[in-house]
Amino acid sequence: MEPFRRLEGVACPLPLASVDTDQLIPARFMKTPRAEGYGRFLLHDLRFGADGAPTGALALDDPARAGARILVARRNFGAGSSREAAVYALVDAGFRCVIAPSFGDIFAGNAVNNGLLPAIVSEEDAERLLVALDAGLDHLTVDLETQTITEAGEPIPFEIDPVFREKLLNGWDDLDLTLARRDEIAAFAAADLERRPWAAPRLR
Amino acid sequence: MSPSAGRPRTLFEKVWDQHVVATRGDGTSLLFIDRHFVHEGSHHAFGKLAEKGLAVARPDLTFGVADHYVPTRRREAAIADEGVRSMVEKLSANTRAHGILLFGLDDPRQGIVHVVGPEQGLTLPGLTMVCGDSHTSTHGAFGALAFGIGASEVAHVLATQTLWQKKPKRMRIAFEGELAPGVGAKDMALAWIAKLGADGARGHAIEYAGSAVSALSMEGRLTLCNLSIEGGGRLGMIAPDPMTLSYVRGRPFAPEGALFDRAAEDWLALASDPDAACDREVVIAAGEIAPIVTWGTSPEDAAPITGAAPDPERMADPARAAHAREALRYMGLAPGQKLTDIRVDRVFIGSCTNARIEDLRAAAAVLAGRKAAVPGLVSPGSSLVKRQAEEEGLDRIFVEAGLDWVASGCSMCVGMNGDLVAPGERCASTTNRNFKGRQGPGARTHLMSPAMVAAAAVAGRLADARPLLQGRV
Numbered sequence: 001m002e003p004f005r006r007l008e009g010v011a012c013p014l015p016l017a018s019v020d021t022d023q024l025i026p027a028r029f030m031k032t033p034r035a036e037g038y039g040r041f042l043l044h045d046l047r048f049g050a051d052g053a054p055t056g057a058l059a060l061d062d063p064a065r066a067g068a069r070i071l072v073a074r075r076n077f078g079a080g081s082s083r084e085a086a087v088y089a090l091v092d093a094g095f096r097c098v099i100a101p102s103f104g105d106i107f108a109g110n111a112v113n114n115g116l117l118p119a120i121v122s123e124e125d126a127e128r129l130l131v132a133l134d135a136g137l138d139h140l141t142v143d144l145e146t147q148t149i150t151e152a153g154e155p156i157p158f159e160i161d162p163v164f165r166e167k168l169l170n171g172w173d174d175l176d177l178t179l180a181r182r183d184e185i186a187a188f189a190a191a192d193l194e195r196r197p198w199a200a201p202r203l204r
Numbered sequence: 205m206s207p208s209a210g211r212p213r214t215l216f217e218k219v220w221d222q223h224v225v226a227t228r229g230d231g232t233s234l235l236f237i238d239r240h241f242v243h244e245g246s247h248h249a250f251g252k253l254a255e256k257g258l259a260v261a262r263p264d265l266t267f268g269v270a271d272h273y274v275p276t277r278r279r280e281a282a283i284a285d286e287g288v289r290s291m292v293e294k295l296s297a298n299t300r301a302h303g304i305l306l307f308g309l310d311d312p313r314q315g316i317v318h319v320v321g322p323e324q325g326l327t328l329p330g331l332t333m334v335c336g337d338s339h340t341s342t343h344g345a346f347g348a349l350a351f352g353i354g355a356s357e358v359a360h361v362l363a364t365q366t367l368w369q370k371k372p373k374r375m376r377i378a379f380e381g382e383l384a385p386g387v388g389a390k391d392m393a394l395a396w397i398a399k400l401g402a403d404g405a406r407g408h409a410i411e412y413a414g415s416a417v418s419a420l421s422m423e424g425r426l427t428l429c430n431l432s433i434e435g436g437g438r439l440g441m442i443a444p445d446p447m448t449l450s451y452v453r454g455r456p457f458a459p460e461g462a463l464f465d466r467a468a469e470d471w472l473a474l475a476s477d478p479d480a481a482c483d484r485e486v487v488i489a490a491g492e493i494a495p496i497v498t499w500g501t502s503p504e505d506a507a508p509i510t511g512a513a514p515d516p517e518r519m520a521d522p523a524r525a526a527h528a529r530e531a532l533r534y535m536g537l538a539p540g541q542k543l544t545d546i547r548v549d550r551v552f553i554g555s556c557t558n559a560r561i562e563d564l565r566a567a568a569a570v571l572a573g574r575k576a577a578v579p580g581l582v583s584p585g586s587s588l589v590k591r592q593a594e595e596e597g598l599d600r601i602f603v604e605a606g607l608d609w610v611a612s613g614c615s616m617c618v619g620m621n622g623d624l625v626a627p628g629e630r631c632a633s634t635t636n637r638n639f640k641g642r643q644g645p646g647a648r649t650h651l652m653s654p655a656m657v658a659a660a661a662v663a664g665r666l667a668d669a670r671p672l673l674q675g676r677v
Contacts, residue, residue, distance in 0.1 A: 015526070016527075016530065017502075017523060017524070017526070017527040018402055018501070018502040018504075018527065020502075020637070020639045020640075022637065022639040022640070022641060022642045023639060023640055023641065026641050026645065027618050027619055027620045027642075028619070028620070030245065030620070031287040031288070031290065031291055034248060034251070045640070045641045045645050045646075046640070074523055074526075074527070075403060075523070076401075076402050076403040076436070076502070079402055079403065079436070079502070080338065080433075080434075080637060080639060081337075081338050081618075081637075082336055082337055082338040082352040082353060082354050083245065083354075084248065084336075084354035084355035084356060085248075085355075087354070102403045102406055102436075103406075104403075104406075104436070105372075105406060105407060105436070105438050106338055106352055106353065106354055106433075109353075109354060109357070110354035110355075110356065110357075113354065113356035113357070114356070123523060127522075127523065161370065162230065162231070163230045163231060163232050163370050166230050174356075174360055174368050175256070175356075175359065175360050175363060175364070178234065178360065178363075178364045178366060178368070179258075179363065179364065181225075181226065181234070181364075182364070184225060184226060185225055185234075185236070185261075185364060185365065185366055188225040188236055189236060189262075189365070192222075192236060195222075196222070196330070196467075196470070197459075197463060197466075198328070198459040198463050198464070198466060198467035198470070199238050199328065199330070199331060199467075200264075201239075201264065201265070201326060201457045202325075202456075202457050202458060202459055202460065203456045203457050
C-alpha cells in the first residue's frame, strides 16, 4: 500500500449526517468483480435518477468538483454494514480522505486498510468547512504528519487513531507483518488448546 | 500471565486477555480467533488469498454459511438471476477448495449466520468470533467477544486465524427494573440508541447488564447484542449465567460431558468482577420503555409508538435538524405527524435481529385468528427454526393471516436475493436498518419488534401491539 503523508486536492461537500455504507454502495452492486471498478456506484441512489443520469442533488456531480480527492461530511459517516465495498467505491472514485465529525468503527478500519484517511474534526469545524465549500472554496490540503487541514484560513486540526496514522504513514499491510509471526501464532494455539480444550468445535 | 491479571476486570477484558498472541508497540494486540464465519460476501477476501497464493490457516475453525443471497422461494430450482447465483456458487467453490464446512442451500441446518452459530453450538461463551458482517455482535449474547470485520480483515483471519485489534473502551449499559408487558429486547435496543445516538457507543465494547437484561431469554439477549452496532458499538456482550449454559448444553458443536462441566466453570468465572471499572456507565429504567418504532432513516430516529415524528423547526442543533428534515422528506412524513397515523404498504418479519422461534411466536400471538390488512413476508432465521415453527403450527397462523411463509435467509432485510420493497413503499420491519434504500431503492423502512410488525400488519398502519396482545401472552 502506498504511504499517505500529505494530500492536496479538490474537495467536495456532502452535507449529510449518517451516510451509511448502504448509501455509499447499494447492496445490488456488490456482485460486481472489483476489477471492473466500483467508483461509478458511489452514492448511486442519491446521485442518479431512474434514467441513470445525475440528478445534480450532490456536489459530487458538479463539474467544478471533478477529480475530487477529499470529501467533507457530517457525523456518523460510514455507519452500518461492514461492506468494504463502500470504501472501494470511494477509493475507485478517486477519494483518499473523508473529513467528518465521526465515523463508523468498521468503516474507519476498512478505510485505512485501503489507504483512505478518515479524518475526525469537531462538529463546528465540519460545519465551517461545509459553509466554505458551499461558498466556492475548492481545494484543501490534508497533512497527516501534522494532523491539520489547511484552506485559506486557520489550519484545522483533525484526529486520527494513532495506529491508523502509523499504518497510513508507512503504507503497512497487516497481513505481510503477521505472516512473519506464523510460529508464534502456532505456539499460542497449541498452548491455548491445553488451556481451553472445550473451545475446539466438537462435531466435524 | 497477562498484564491486567490480578486487578478487577470486566467480562470483555477477561475474554480479550485470554486471546492476546502478541502486543505491538503501537498498542494493538494480535488476537487469536476461535470462530470465523464466511458468507457470500467473502469472495473479495478469498480473491486476495488467491492473489497472494495463501492457504486458509485453520479451516477447522472456519465455517461457511449461505445467507445473504439465497432465495426464499423455489429453493430446489436453479437461481434465475445470474449475478445472485454466482455469489452463492462462489461461496460453495471457495469453501470446497479450502476444506471449509459449508452450511449451504441444500443443508437442513442452513440459515442466517447469526442464528445458525448459536443454534449449532458453534457460538460459545468466552470465544473470539468474527465475520464479515457487522451484526456479528449478536454472538456476544453468550459472553463471546464477537464483532464484524471488513474484507481485508477477513483475508487476514483466513490466512493467519488472528486479527490486529486496538482494545476498545468499555461501556456498561444497565437496564434496571422490569419491562412492562408487551415490551422486549428490540424496544430496549431502540430505546438506548434513540437516547445516545447512532454513534453514541462509537469506539466502545458494550456490556449489557442489570436486572432486565438478566431476565431476558437467550433469544432476547441475541436481539439486544445484535443491535449494538446500530448504536455505534464495536460489540455487545452479556455475562454467561445458568441460562446461557442450559442453552448451550447438548448443541451439536458444543463440548459435552466432563469437558462441558469444565467449560461451564470457566464460563461462569468470566462475569465482570464486582469492582471492575468501565470507561462509561449508562443506566436506563426498564419500566419506562414503551414499544418503539423508527420514523426516520437512522436507528436513532426512534420514538415510542404513542409519540409523533419530530418537528425539525423545533430542534436546537442545526445539523440534527437538517438530518431530521431530510429523513422526513425521504420517509414521506409530515413534521409532528402522529406515529399511529402512518399507513404501511407491507410488512417483513425476518433477519438476524428478529427471526428466531420466540420472535415468530410473538408475531403469531398477535396474528392468530386475525387478518393482515397488507401483504407481507415471514422468513425464519434458519431452516431449523422454520421446521420448529411448522411443528408448532405458527406457519398456519401466518398463512391464514395472509402473509407469505418462505424459506430462511437475510431476505428483505438487505434485499440482495431479490426480496425487495418497491420504491416509495412503506414497510414495517423487524430488521436492524432503516437506512435509505436498505430494503430496496426508495424503500421506506420502519423498525420495530415482531409483535409490533404483526400489529402493523393487522391495522394497516403503525400500531401499538399491547392491546392486541391482551389475554394472549
